[in-house]
Amino acid sequence: MRDRLRLAPGLPEARNTPGTGDDARPVAPATGVTWDLSDLFDGPGDPRIAVALDSIDEDAKGFAARFRGTIHVAGGPPAAWFREGIESLEAIHERQWRIGGYAHLNYDQDTRDVVARDLSQRVEERLTAARNELLFFDLEWMEVADEDAATLVADPELSAYRHFLEAQRLFRPHRLSEAEERLANEKDITGNSAWARLHTETTSALEFDVDRDGATERLNLSRVLAMLHDPDRTVRRSGHDALYATLARSGPVLTYTYDTLVQDKRTMDRLRGHPDPMASRHLGNEIPSAAVESMMQAVEGAYPVAQAYFRLKARLLGLPELMVYDQYAPLEQRQVAVPWSDARTLVEESYAAIDPAFGDVAREVFARNWVDAEPRDGKRGGAYCSYPTPKLHPWILCNYMGTPRDVMTVAHEMGHALHAMLGRRQTPFNYHSTLPLAETASVFGEMVVFDRLLARETDPRARLGLLAGKIEDAFATVFRQNVLTRFEQSAFAARAEGRLTGDRLGDLWTAANRAYYGDAVRLTDGYRWGWSYIPHFIHTPFYCYAYVFGQLLVMSLYRTYKETGGAFVPKFLDLLAAGGSGTPDTLLRPLGVDITHPSFWAKGLAEIEALVAQATDLAEALGDA
Numbered sequence: 001m002r003d004r005l006r007l008a009p010g011l012p013e014a015r016n017t018p019g020t021g022d023d024a025r026p027v028a029p030a031t032g033v034t035w036d037l038s039d040l041f042d043g044p045g046d047p048r049i050a051v052a053l054d055s056i057d058e059d060a061k062g063f064a065a066r067f068r069g070t071i072h073v074a075g076g077p078p079a080a081w082f083r084e085g086i087e088s089l090e091a092i093h094e095r096q097w098r099i100g101g102y103a104h105l106n107y108d109q110d111t112r113d114v115v116a117r118d119l120s121q122r123v124e125e126r127l128t129a130a131r132n133e134l135l136f137f138d139l140e141w142m143e144v145a146d147e148d149a150a151t152l153v154a155d156p157e158l159s160a161y162r163h164f165l166e167a168q169r170l171f172r173p174h175r176l177s178e179a180e181e182r183l184a185n186e187k188d189i190t191g192n193s194a195w196a197r198l199h200t201e202t203t204s205a206l207e208f209d210v211d212r213d214g215a216t217e218r219l220n221l222s223r224v225l226a227m228l229h230d231p232d233r234t235v236r237r238s239g240h241d242a243l244y245a246t247l248a249r250s251g252p253v254l255t256y257t258y259d260t261l262v263q264d265k266r267t268m269d270r271l272r273g274h275p276d277p278m279a280s281r282h283l284g285n286e287i288p289s290a291a292v293e294s295m296m297q298a299v300e301g302a303y304p305v306a307q308a309y310f311r312l313k314a315r316l317l318g319l320p321e322l323m324v325y326d327q328y329a330p331l332e333q334r335q336v337a338v339p340w341s342d343a344r345t346l347v348e349e350s351y352a353a354i355d356p357a358f359g360d361v362a363r364e365v366f367a368r369n370w371v372d373a374e375p376r377d378g379k380r381g382g383a384y385c386s387y388p389t390p391k392l393h394p395w396i397l398c399n400y401m402g403t404p405r406d407v408m409t410v411a412h413e414m415g416h417a418l419h420a421m422l423g424r425r426q427t428p429f430n431y432h433s434t435l436p437l438a439e440t441a442s443v444f445g446e447m448v449v450f451d452r453l454l455a456r457e458t459d460p461r462a463r464l465g466l467l468a469g470k471i472e473d474a475f476a477t478v479f480r481q482n483v484l485t486r487f488e489q490s491a492f493a494a495r496a497e498g499r500l501t502g503d504r505l506g507d508l509w510t511a512a513n514r515a516y517y518g519d520a521v522r523l524t525d526g527y528r529w530g531w532s533y534i535p536h537f538i539h540t541p542f543y544c545y546a547y548v549f550g551q552l553l554v555m556s557l558y559r560t561y562k563e564t565g566g567a568f569v570p571k572f573l574d575l576l577a578a579g580g581s582g583t584p585d586t587l588l589r590p591l592g593v594d595i596t597h598p599s600f601w602a603k604g605l606a607e608i609e610a611l612v613a614q615a616t617d618l619a620e621a622l623g624d625a
């Protein structure tokens, strides 16, 4: 996800469709809008940095000397002592996240800076060493007998940490003995981690030969993927052809790698006693598997909505049928650049319209220079919001060029900042939301800002372009991620019957996609290799459904907000202020949400359907459809 260092675990991969052909568009870069990191340290030369680095080791050693061997004791530790341990650990993490956060933000603002790179590496090494030193505490807690653990969890002394403690123990029944865990870890280095590295190295070394104006150009993966977003169909098609020709040539190694990883996971799941391939992911997400299945079926029920949109898109592009390489073609080229000051006002006003307190946060984030929006050489690309600890405040990084998409990115990251600010009354371990809830404020804020942006756009063609962008983003996050998850399920099921071949995986991939595209989008032969370069399948199996969950949850909440307005807002505020202090289910109940019920998901999907209907009406009024 966004980062190891407790950045907002976001949905960037699903949102950031590569290179949306911004080249020809007017730009208004946010020049001069940089952040102020002095709340952390005065600069790379600040003497407090050396002190902070030294204290990382001392802290960890001191903690271990005090608490090691005192948690896994007969009858469990005394509740007050255990609480002292948790609070001390939180305080240590607080200090670690401060120096870690600084090293990271400082590096991202100029990744070419040697001093910054050096600091970030030193911090990472020290933090890893400290983490190993501190690990015993969690492990000892896992060792405490169930009965004693239940008594502790119920103790009023520990009530603030109830969810935190319970979540940690969810994995207890699936643990192996210490010797086995250690053996598995060591073998993983030359086992599944090695296979995953092989996949990364293979896909990043791929070269794609593309014909352009009679000459052959050699591109890497991200540049060839960007061609699929080109307004010129010839460019899209040659990008598509080059992509799949090269993937097919690497097919044997990509297939063998994936087959091995699937079987490796099946083996570990069997040894750990997980009932199905998704079960371990559900435990981490704290979501019951029935809710996920109910969600996925609801999404499948809405595939015809997507197909209707694809037919509309074919008509708008003047094509007899939409080929798979046409689906990301931009609909509207004429865009007016949005200056930074305008984006800032729009975001502030949109947040204030939900609740004055939300507007106050947005204004503060901008006014106190917690945003680095200026595009610069050497600065890290993309966007994120970092909120290391509740004692600090959030920082937003983005590369603002003035497209409507950039405005939406600022709106999105501001939602994370809001979530972070509202959750500050939580302790560090209760601060960060679980993955499925991590995008609640960000996607919600995006919806509100989008509606404003759309409302003030008077040119109908530009409106259609905005709507299409929103719809296609939602498709990428909801429908496509659902397809990816179904593919993974089918690959694991097929592996139970024998080795996976390129042919078999191609069939499974086509079947999962065919359900989505129906007869509205024509797939190509080459597309059978579409599964082979997706990093989630390799590094984080069954990760993708969290994207679907996050997006649909918010669309559904947004619909409730539009229906009930004022009554909804205080509950929404409570949800955000709760941070990560409960499971998704318990935190969502007060909002009347039942994630196990299909009707809940239908509500979010209806919001997507409404967007498609709006685009269709607009196209008809323009006489384009």
Ligand SMILES: [Zn+2]
Binding pocket: 008, 009, 010, 011, 012, 412, 416, 439, 442
């Ligand atoms: Zn996000």
